Amino acid sequence: MPLSPDDSPGLLLWHATLRWQRDIAATLAPLGLTHVQFVLLACAWWLNSQGERPNQLTLARQAGTDVKMTSQVLRTLEQKGLVTREADPADARAKRLRVTEAGADLAPRAIAAVELADARFFQPVPVDQVVPLLRRLAHPAPDPPADPH
Template sequence: MPLSPSDSPGFLLWHATLRWQRDISTALAPLDLTHVQFVLLARAWWLNTQGEHPNQLALARQAGTDVKMTSRVLRTLEHKGLIEREVDPADTRAKRLRVTDAGADLAPRAIAAVERADARFFQPVPLDKAITLLGRLAHPES
């Protein structure tokens, strides 16, 4: 006999994920960012602050996003004036990413908004336990 939905870890995870995604979308809406736009902007911003200017492929790999979708989203971020894509002198097929001043202003504010949403969402669970569980689920080979 199959488990009832309330006893199914997968079903519960699906519902928790949907709720979390709604919370993140709500937090980012005033900043005019989708969740994927946020992830790519925040990651590119962080890498730029470390002196790195990743190409689109490297950013997609680090973010865990599809390469073609990443390219489309980066084009949107470029149109919004948040990033610039520059031809890599070492490989003219690749585009290096640089966060603009507007993107560098927005990224930390967006990160703070997402962190507040995360804190509210995960408040019922001790943070160390949430990180341990989610880390195991995200990287079972570790």
């Protein structure tokens, strides 16, 4: 157990995450997007730019979001005219996603704004150190199989 809260990696990560979330929310507010709306719009835009018409499950996996929440947020993005959800001819239960012209205009501007906010936030740590660390934290290596003997 750490001797002081200032030595607790979990508490420090919590505080850093809260500060980063506030920065991102302030960056996205003038664009009319919440953070989760931004993530889903940016992921859909990127997938569309790769020639994909993802369904909601594919988008949720790409974004790392809950499927039900993804559906609710996509409904809001659709109401804002940023995405369309169209029935999948191969699966009547699935909706295929397409970023609209307005969404395709907004997504790269929002991405650029968020990237700038990220650069300011992470500026104290060299990018060649922060990115590998965050990759390890976001996608930890699986535990090795237990030794059967």
